[in-house]
Amino acid sequence: MGERRCRYCQQVFQPSKFQPRQAVCNGAGCQRKRCTEYHREKIAADPEYREVCRDSGRKWRDRHPGYWKQYREKRPDAAEHNRQQQKLRDRKRRLRNLANNTSALDLKHSAAQVWLVGSGAAHLVNNNSALAQIWVIEAFPPRPVSSV
Ligand SMILES: [Zn+2]
Numbered sequence: 001m002g003e004r005r006c007r008y009c010q011q012v013f014q015p016s017k018f019q020p021r022q023a024v025c026n027g028a029g030c031q032r033k034r035c036t037e038y039h040r041e042k043i044a045a046d047p048e049y050r051e052v053c054r055d056s057g058r059k060w061r062d063r064h065p066g067y068w069k070q071y072r073e074k075r076p077d078a079a080e081h082n083r084q085q086q087k088l089r090d091r092k093r094r095l096r097n098l099a100n101n102t103s104a105l106d107l108k109h110s111a112a113q114v115w116l117v118g119s120g121a122a123h124l125v126n127n128n129s130a131l132a133q134i135w136v137i138e139a140f141p142p143r144p145v146s147s148v
Contacts, residue, residue, distance in 0.1 A: 008033050 003012045006025035013025035024034040043050045061067070072079035 006030055 004015055004023065005012055006027070007023050008030040009025060009027060011025055011027070015022035024030045039053075043053060
C-alpha cells in the first residue's frame with residue numbers, strides 16, 4: 001500500500017491496512033485535529049448528534065456542580081484568557097449579524113489601508129491574524145448655534 005502525506009503535518013505516513021482511506025498520520029496532535037474536525041462537522045450536520053452532545057454536557061454539569069466556578073478561581077489566567085476569547089467570539093458574531101442586517105446595506109467598502117507604526121508594530125510582523133476593526137460613522141451635522 002502506498003505512502004500518504006498527512007493533511008495536517010504534511011509528513012509522509014503508511015496508512016493502516018484496516019483503514020485504507022486513512023488521510024491523517026497517527027501523531028497525537030494530528031489525530032486530535034481530525035477528531036475535533038469530525039466532531040465540529042457532525043454537530044453542524046446532524047441534529048440528533050448535536051442534541052446528544054448538548055445533553056451529555058448538561059448531565060456532566062449536573063454531576064459536577066461548581067466545577068467551572070472552582071476552575072476559574074484556581075486558574076485566573078485561564079479564566080482571563082477565556083474571557084478575552086469570548087470577547088473575540090462575541091465581536092465576530094456581532095459583525096456577522098451586522099453583515100446580515102438589512103439596515104447595514106449601506107455599508108460601503110473602502111480601499112483604505114491601515115499602517116501600523118510605533119515600537120509595538122514590530123511584534124505584529126509575524127502575526128498574520130491581527131484583528132483590526134475600523135468603523136467610519138457619519139458625523140451628525142453641526143448643530144445650529146442658538147443665540148438664546
Ligand atoms: Zn500528521
